[in-house]
Amino acid sequence: SALAEVPVNRMERMIKLTTQNPISLLVKFGIMAWNGTCVDNCSGHGECHNGTCLCEIQFDGPECHVPNLSYYIAFATIFFLLALVCLIQLVMCIVAEWQRMKAPSLLRACRVTTQKLLYFVVFLAAIIRGAYFTSPAAFEEGWSRSLMSAYYPLLLSGSSLVVCFWAEVFHLRDIRWEKPQFLSKSFLGFVTFNIITYSLLLAEFVTTRFANTTLEQK
Incomplete structure (x- = not known):
């Protein structure tokens, strides 16, 4: 169900981030902050405006990957x-x-x-x-x-x-x-x-x- 998917998605995203090279991770977030872009393009469920995700109504969270x-x-x-x-x-x-x-x-x-x-x-x-x-x-x-x-x-x-x-x-x-x-x-x-x-x-x-x-x- 939608409730069960939330912690799983968060855990997978945390594992993905922690397994990356720290230097490449810093470069990635630095470029994003400079360009005003968003993580993973708002997961394809929203639009990025000045580094902030504006999610579709069905999704929530800072990266639009959590069901509303x-x-x-x-x-x-x-x-x-x-x-x-x-x-x-x-x-x-x-x-x-x-x-x-x-x-x-x-x-x-x-x-x-x-x-x-x-x-x-x-x-x-x-x-x-x-x-x-x-x-x-x-x-x-x-x-x-x-x-x-x-x-x-x-x-x-x-x-x-x-x-x-x-x-x-x-x-x-x-x-x-x-x-x-x-x-x-x-x-x-x-x-x-x-x-x-x-x-x-x-x-x-x-x-x-x-x-x-x-x-x-x-």
Whole structure:
């Protein structure tokens, strides 16, 4: 996790500095002070201004090599709260349908409707994004990176569902919307769009796995 990486990075940097020749180390810092440059170019995570690193918001420290924990904690909390709200709303929809039935059936209460699917899609997207901000280093390589990429197709699924729903509300006057239901005439377009989207995600996953396998064999 981000917390565990901080002391390791500091220790590695200290070992790197202490193993250098003292004279070359003094020359290095002397040139940096004279030129107004920064150590390791701010680790590639910021800009150097008069010898001081201005870090990107995701990083902290004098050399921009330490994760900004407040940034990651704040966004992880926001996304997990959003996931919790969506899960509660999804359960409330199922319970409401259960209570309206004369002969209650869990399978019928869980049938797909526009509202339920939207809550479920947003729940999955928020969980994936929250997991990323909890441990961003775990989503940098391999299948974890492809899992992180699933966040964007889920956003597209939710957006396309909203577009199809409102298109039917405005153009299909003969449909009554008092009862929970799913898409009707725009269902085929919604499914086709999502098949294309998730096919691209699957292709990315397969390509990533193939590339990793090739590198391991080499």
